[in-house]
Amino acid sequence: MELIQQLVNGISLGSIYALIALGYTMVYGIVKLINFAHGDVFMVGAFIGFYSITILHLGFFPSLLISMVVCALFGVIIERIAYKPLRNATRIAALITAIGVSLFIEYGTIYLRGAQPEAYPSNLVPLKDLDVFGVKISGQSILILGTSIVLMILLQFIVHKTKIGKAMRAVSHDMDAARLMGINVNNTISATFAIGSALAGAAGVIFGMYYTKIEPLMGIIPGLKAFVAAVLGGIGIIPGAMTGGLLLGVIEALVSAAGYSLWRDGVAFVVLILILIFRPAGLFGKNIREKV
Amino acid sequence: MLKINDINVYYGNIHALKGVSLEINQGEIVTLIGANGAGKSTLLQTISGLLKPKTGEIIFENEHVAGKVAQSIVKRGISHVPEGRRVFANMSVEENLDLGAYLRKDKKGIKEDFEKVYQLFPRLEERRKQLSGTLSGGEQQMLAMGRALMARPRLLLLDEPSMGLAPLLVKTIFQIIEEINKTGTTILLVEQNANMALSIADRAYVIETGKIVASGSAEELSQSDQIRAAYLGGH
Amino acid sequence: GCNSSASSDGEKGGTIKIGANLELSGGVASYGQSAKEGIELAIQEINKKGIDGKKLELVTVDNKSDAAEATSGALKLATQDKVVAMIGAATSTNTLAQVQIAQDNKIPLITPTATNATITFKDGKLNDFVFRTCFIDPFQGTVAANFATNDLKAKSAAVLIDSSSDYSKGLAASFKKAFKANGGKIVAEEAYVAKDTDFHATLTRIKAANPDYVFLPGFYEEVGLVVKQAREIGLTVPFMGGDGWDSPKLVDIAGAASLENTYITNHYSSGDSDKKVQDFVSAFKAKYDGKSPDAFGALGYDTVYFLADAIKRAGSSDPKKIQKALAETDGLELVSGKVKLDKNHDPIKAAVILEYVNGQQQYKTKVNP
Amino acid sequence: MKILGQAKFFWTSVVLAVVFAVIMQFLIAGGSINQFYVNTLFFIGINIILAVSLHLIIGITGQFSIGHAGFLAVGAYASAIMTMKLSMPFPVALIVGGIAAAVAGLIIGIPTLRLRGDYLAIATLGFGEIVRIVFLNIDYVGGASGMTVSHLTTWPWLIGCVLLTIIVIVNFTNSTHGRACISIRENEIAADAMGINTTYYKVAAFALGAFFAGIAGALYAHNFYIIQPTNFGFLKSFDILIFVVLGGLGSMSGAVIAAILLTIISTYLQSYPELRMVIYSLVLIIMMLYRPQGLMGTKEITSFFKVGKSAKGRNAA
Amino acid sequence: MTQLLKVENAGIRFGGLKAVSDVNLELKKGELVGLIGPNGAGKTTFFNLLTGVYVPTEGSISLDGEKLNGLAPFKITKKGISRTFQNIRLFSELSVLDNVKVAYHALAKHSILSSIFRLPAHFSGEKEMEEKAIEFLKIFKLDNVLHEKAKNLPYGQQRRLEIARALAANPKLLLLDEPAAGMNPQETEELMNLIALIREKFNLTILLIEHDMLLVMGVCERIYVLDHGQLIAEGTPEQIRSNPKVIEAYLGEEVS
Numbered sequence A: 001m002e003l004i005q006q007l008v009n010g011i012s013l014g015s016i017y018a019l020i021a022l023g024y025t026m027v028y029g030i031v032k033l034i035n036f037a038h039g040d041v042f043m044v045g046a047f048i049g050f051y052s053i054t055i056l057h058l059g060f061f062p063s064l065l066i067s068m069v070v071c072a073l074f075g076v077i078i079e080r081i082a083y084k085p086l087r088n089a090t091r092i093a094a095l096i097t098a099i100g101v102s103l104f105i106e107y108g109t110i111y112l113r114g115a116q117p118e119a120y121p122s123n124l125v126p127l128k129d130l131d132v133f134g135v136k137i138s139g140q141s142i143l144i145l146g147t148s149i150v151l152m153i154l155l156q157f158i159v160h161k162t163k164i165g166k167a168m169r170a171v172s173h174d175m176d177a178a179r180l181m182g183i184n185v186n187n188t189i190s191a192t193f194a195i196g197s198a199l200a201g202a203a204g205v206i207f208g209m210y211y212t213k214i215e216p217l218m219g220i221i222p223g224l225k226a227f228v229a230a231v232l233g234g235i236g237i238i239p240g241a242m243t244g245g246l247l248l249g250v251i252e253a254l255v256s257a258a259g260y261s262l263w264r265d266g267v268a269f270v271v272l273i274l275i276l277i278f279r280p281a282g283l284f285g286k287n288i289r290e291k292v
Numbered sequence B: 001m002l003k004i005n006d007i008n009v010y011y012g013n014i015h016a017l018k019g020v021s022l023e024i025n026q027g028e029i030v031t032l033i034g035a036n037g038a039g040k041s042t043l044l045q046t047i048s049g050l051l052k053p054k055t056g057e058i059i060f061e062n063e064h065v066a067g068k069v070a071q072s073i074v075k076r077g078i079s080h081v082p083e084g085r086r087v088f089a090n091m092s093v094e095e096n097l098d099l100g101a102y103l104r105k106d107k108k109g110i111k112e113d114f115e116k117v118y119q120l121f122p123r124l125e126e127r128r129k130q131l132s133g134t135l136s137g138g139e140q141q142m143l144a145m146g147r148a149l150m151a152r153p154r155l156l157l158l159d160e161p162s163m164g165l166a167p168l169l170v171k172t173i174f175q176i177i178e179e180i181n182k183t184g185t186t187i188l189l190v191e192q193n194a195n196m197a198l199s200i201a202d203r204a205y206v207i208e209t210g211k212i213v214a215s216g217s218a219e220e221l222s223q224s225d226q227i228r229a230a231y232l233g234g235h
Numbered sequence C: 001g002c003n004s005s006a007s008s009d010g011e012k013g014g015t016i017k018i019g020a021n022l023e024l025s026g027g028v029a030s031y032g033q034s035a036k037e038g039i040e041l042a043i044q045e046i047n048k049k050g051i052d053g054k055k056l057e058l059v060t061v062d063n064k065s066d067a068a069e070a071t072s073g074a075l076k077l078a079t080q081d082k083v084v085a086m087i088g089a090a091t092s093t094n095t096l097a098q099v100q101i102a103q104d105n106k107i108p109l110i111t112p113t114a115t116n117a118t119i120t121f122k123d124g125k126l127n128d129f130v131f132r133t134c135f136i137d138p139f140q141g142t143v144a145a146n147f148a149t150n151d152l153k154a155k156s157a158a159v160l161i162d163s164s165s166d167y168s169k170g171l172a173a174s175f176k177k178a179f180k181a182n183g184g185k186i187v188a189e190e191a192y193v194a195k196d197t198d199f200h201a202t203l204t205r206i207k208a209a210n211p212d213y214v215f216l217p218g219f220y221e222e223v224g225l226v227v228k229q230a231r232e233i234g235l236t237v238p239f240m241g242g243d244g245w246d247s248p249k250l251v252d253i254a255g256a257a258s259l260e261n262t263y264i265t266n267h268y269s270s271g272d273s274d275k276k277v278q279d280f281v282s283a284f285k286a287k288y289d290g291k292s293p294d295a296f297g298a299l300g301y302d303t304v305y306f307l308a309d310a311i312k313r314a315g316s317s318d319p320k321k322i323q324k325a326l327a328e329t330d331g332l333e334l335v336s337g338k339v340k341l342d343k344n345h346d347p348i349k350a351a352v353i354l355e356y357v358n359g360q361q362q363y364k365t366k367v368n369p
Numbered sequence D: 001m002k003i004l005g006q007a008k009f010f011w012t013s014v015v016l017a018v019v020f021a022v023i024m025q026f027l028i029a030g031g032s033i034n035q036f037y038v039n040t041l042f043f044i045g046i047n048i049i050l051a052v053s054l055h056l057i058i059g060i061t062g063q064f065s066i067g068h069a070g071f072l073a074v075g076a077y078a079s080a081i082m083t084m085k086l087s088m089p090f091p092v093a094l095i096v097g098g099i100a101a102a103v104a105g106l107i108i109g110i111p112t113l114r115l116r117g118d119y120l121a122i123a124t125l126g127f128g129e130i131v132r133i134v135f136l137n138i139d140y141v142g143g144a145s146g147m148t149v150s151h152l153t154t155w156p157w158l159i160g161c162v163l164l165t166i167i168v169i170v171n172f173t174n175s176t177h178g179r180a181c182i183s184i185r186e187n188e189i190a191a192d193a194m195g196i197n198t199t200y201y202k203v204a205a206f207a208l209g210a211f212f213a214g215i216a217g218a219l220y221a222h223n224f225y226i227i228q229p230t231n232f233g234f235l236k237s238f239d240i241l242i243f244v245v246l247g248g249l250g251s252m253s254g255a256v257i258a259a260i261l262l263t264i265i266s267t268y269l270q271s272y273p274e275l276r277m278v279i280y281s282l283v284l285i286i287m288m289l290y291r292p293q294g295l296m297g298t299k300e301i302t303s304f305f306k307v308g309k310s311a312k313g314r315n316a317a
Numbered sequence E: 001m002t003q004l005l006k007v008e009n010a011g012i013r014f015g016g017l018k019a020v021s022d023v024n025l026e027l028k029k030g031e032l033v034g035l036i037g038p039n040g041a042g043k044t045t046f047f048n049l050l051t052g053v054y055v056p057t058e059g060s061i062s063l064d065g066e067k068l069n070g071l072a073p074f075k076i077t078k079k080g081i082s083r084t085f086q087n088i089r090l091f092s093e094l095s096v097l098d099n100v101k102v103a104y105h106a107l108a109k110h111s112i113l114s115s116i117f118r119l120p121a122h123f124s125g126e127k128e129m130e131e132k133a134i135e136f137l138k139i140f141k142l143d144n145v146l147h148e149k150a151k152n153l154p155y156g157q158q159r160r161l162e163i164a165r166a167l168a169a170n171p172k173l174l175l176l177d178e179p180a181a182g183m184n185p186q187e188t189e190e191l192m193n194l195i196a197l198i199r200e201k202f203n204l205t206i207l208l209i210e211h212d213m214l215l216v217m218g219v220c221e222r223i224y225v226l227d228h229g230q231l232i233a234e235g236t237p238e239q240i241r242s243n244p245k246v247i248e249a250y251l252g253e254e255v256s
């Protein structure tokens, strides 16, 4: 019974990672940029949600929406200012800029409001907890899992079935060729960042609701974990991010459950490295060897 | 139809096109020949809006288009089949063709054009669902041309369509180019395979290190000793 | 010195220069920033009157929560700014990185909140220039153990520590020792590290061990989450911790309902009717937009008064004289209690035990050392 | 002739560096340099070693490794154990620190170096985190609270190690072995086809880079009084990565200049706590936007002297 | 002439696709042989098998009687096969000279340690390499651009440099993958002369893939034809030109 409870714990935690990883992988898949600032957009989303709830006295869902919209805009602005000029530069240069942006958002936030944490009001979404044969499943974690699955399906649909999705994939493969099709590359990339950042914003608000505590550096660790989850599943692959996130959550929970909570992240990284050694492009990634 | 006046294009400090002028009339096949690095691709990219000329003008159907973004140029009816095919490898043949019609909204017309392209390249119809990255070189070239046709261009820019293709396919491709031209599409053809290109072209330009050095009817040029020596091989 | 010779001692134009070397960015920036708020409030208050007509001038450096930066910051304060005394870092590690510099340069170093015993006394040797304002670890742990056994009648206890903190480990060690001495049994020992957010798995384990009581010596940021998640999974036994819990944010994070049946040991109670405490709380609120102080803020505040008192008694801003005066501190009334230093430069202070009721701290008892 | 020229240039630089080192030694010993500056100088020196050692891995061999702090940690702890627990002399600790890190480099390098690009990056990042977590859980080295270490890093050791690192890596780079590494960076498949044992050179570069990071770790541990796992998190790895990229990928002098510059900026900003990181991050972003190829691009500082030198050569001839 | 390369029943599968299967091929020392076939026939893949980029899933490959299957590419290069690539793969940031020096690396006698400590072995080794490389580049008329970065060369020179680099690895067998791609007839002719010249000078065996029939028919002594991964013909240029299977699969009706 305890084991099942622990699996449930792991899945709840993993859904959060998955939620952030979806946006990560989306941006990576299209722009091939490891957007280290993604975790910080997530943090900004959490704060925007917090302020709309406490200052504007809005409900949870309106706040979620506001946070998504603001984060989408924020993501687009970041891309336009910091990444767009580097589109033809090496990817590592863009990575350093992303690190810079990440630090800027973190410490900009601290400068504006200090480093102390803030707490979401409790019981924002009154959900009943389930009790299945002694296994407690919190209503909120079901909500989170549900949300991430829905978003995953939605994203997969957008990227593979819609016109903008096709444009995104075309851009990801060959920007100039995409231009020749009449695709507006800048707008397509902006759309990618908008969607990815909106997801991060949503994840931030949901995180706030679930864990209550938010603070300016809160994005670092979940951002890193989400990145690991995205790699685990195969970077750029949407269902991969979901699976990677859940897997990571479950591994962490089980390691803690075995009484080695301090080794939790260590084990997660060992598993990551092992998976990469045997599947060098992640679980779902095809290890396409460069055609010679 | 297209008139280029004295354009200059730079890559950083490299002066790639030096005052190039040229003209293409409705319904023609015009070919542009020249050695490696002469600036042929650069010229095509400038026409299609991937590169911006520093000075000079490009007039397409009485409109100034120099410096406009690629997207608006495609909309005006110029399609560019780039060097090296550049198909979207992770997408199916059908999706690639669909992207060719990205800017179009007329569902019916698009459907018709699918049929037309499949008629022109029956091979593509067979491979509709195949990922284009796994096609052979010749098939990819067909796909690239089909994709460009999906935009219903009035002017088609072809950059070395025969590069790396087997002789049999080269012939097929050139036949197809003539067919496309017969349906009313004007063509600007860049080729290394100058013999072939001159054999189907109406007129030709010769470019050398960024400058047009000769022009005339295809026949004239293929007779010229100088051109023969430099581009057609001493056979 | 190359270019610092112009600005001589800390005593210049009627000011006394003191330094603060704090975690203002990096991992534990929230602790350093809280301490800084307390420090700045105290300096502002003292400067209204001055110390023998001289004003305190604070030079702050950020150590980025990193030992290397703490070292370089301390060197800057000692050798560049030539401060007469330094207020050390909020955490033990970053304070340890400064100890040798204080000793070498003979400048007093006072840490508001670093509890590691070796800071002041190591290998049988006293670091005579180093002081602290907070308790050292053993005391609070013992008080908590006695309270658990005697008042809460706990027979078995689980311990959940923040393994990245010496403070937490120290409290846990003394708790375990005392609790076992009282005849109790430790049924589970678990750990987490600072910045963790999900404790469900660990708490599920603790719940399975079925303890009567959980000792949770951590800082409010994690403690809030732990208590909240514990109640979520149905772990309803009493939780207890130390002064690291003391922050108004704790109630926000955990929620008042979850905090029912939890206790802390602390230096003082912000609900204490004592005037000193009340004045501090209201002054703090006034200066910082209604924000209530936490333990870091209170101890930072006290550290300045501790230092100011010594400077006054020394009658000089000579670091060596200040050091001597600091060591002789006895019976100084601070927000966090009446302070006397023992031979290891550790303060001997009384502790209070507080219970959270409806999200408010309620005074239970006072324990003298 | 060109090679002889190189040799001459090499020895001149070495002599100049040694003269600088000796002069500094007198200044420091004589107390005419403020301790704070000395400490900053030490920090710069350590960062130079880190930057140059990572430059070998990323800039020269093209292997995108972002777990360099892991090697720093291994070196720091291994050396600290030598001096603090086993009472060994400092030089022994230095060497052990380097060797331990090199061994760690081999252990992680052999299985992961077949990964490419971002996948290698995340694997090395994971490795760095694993190292940190291992130290976090070993009580022998103090676990999370870390280990206090005596101050043994002195100017001669520091400058000696800096020079040794630079000389070794420059010499390695400017040889057929370095070219083999560069060819891997440029095109691994072609390098393989030219008879380069790519695995061997990747691992060699990794181990050599790790060795010097370990040396830096030893100097670090014995300069800052205490080492603690949190000092070696992935953000530290990023700091080192930033030196290398900001300096210009593939340019060693760039890495050195960036390490000096950023250490000074960061130290200077200590006194502006509120805005410190905001300014630092802006500096990063703006520098990258204006010079995406890094301060030096792929050029070395020596290339600026080349013109004058060859002119002189012609006069002589 | 004695036999140099012997390929028996070699093949490779990618998932379900048999990219090359059951190929038997022999080269004698000093031959210049062509390999042609439609796009996607498996020609480049066959080169990849020979050079160890892919490991054959069936059959065997031997050079001078030594089996090569399963050896890493760099080892095969050391045994004496080197190649150029269909899409140029130069070390683009390295100078022309250094590109060639990399190919000499396998012959280098000085160790990492001697380089790090600048022992005499390093200087003599490097000096020898440099002199040899310069000598070599003279043959390819690239000695006027020794210090130019490879990426800054015009396309034709890049192709030449690639061949030079492959030759510097001191092969017994040189594989050229579409060396004339993207060249105009004039440039192709120069290339043909160059190939003839190096074969003479270095006493090489050459196997080349090319779609330009003028070149193939002009220089090759024998030709193999690959289609759908299988050999469909082998013979002299005249035989191939008139082979109906080849005409149908590859050449098309008339051949110019």
Ligand SMILES: Nc1ncnc2c1ncn2[C@@H]1O[C@H](COP(=O)(O)OP(=O)(O)OP(=O)(O)O)[C@@H](O)[C@H]1O
Pocket: B011, B014, B016, B034, B035, B036, B037, B038, B039, B040, B041, B042, B043, B083, B192, E154, E155, E182
């Ligand atoms: N992205 C670029 N950056 C810098 N220089 C470039 C770039 N692209 C092309 N060039 C240079 O511009 C000149 C013209 O190149 P272009 O590609 O137009 O030649 P081309 O005639 O198409 O040659 P090819 O037959 O090889 O396709 C060449 O000297 C080339 O080196």
Ligand SMILES: Nc1ncnc2c1ncn2[C@@H]1O[C@H](COP(=O)(O)OP(=O)(O)OP(=O)(O)O)[C@@H](O)[C@H]1O
Pocket: A289, A291, B134, B135, B136, B137, B138, B164, E014, E017, E019, E037, E038, E039, E040, E041, E042, E043, E044, E045, E046, E086
């Ligand atoms: N790594 C790979 N994975 C899957 N299929 C591959 C791979 N490499 C080659 N192929 C397939 O094997 C077949 C042969 O390809 P190859 O590149 O050898 O053709 P080729 O004869 O060189 O053609 P071209 O003349 O166009 O260069 C093609 O269908 C190709 O798609």
Ligand SMILES: [Mg+2]
Pocket: B040, B041, B042, B083, B159
């Ligand atoms: Mg071209």
Ligand SMILES: [Mg+2]
Pocket: E043, E044, E045, E086
């Ligand atoms: Mg091929």
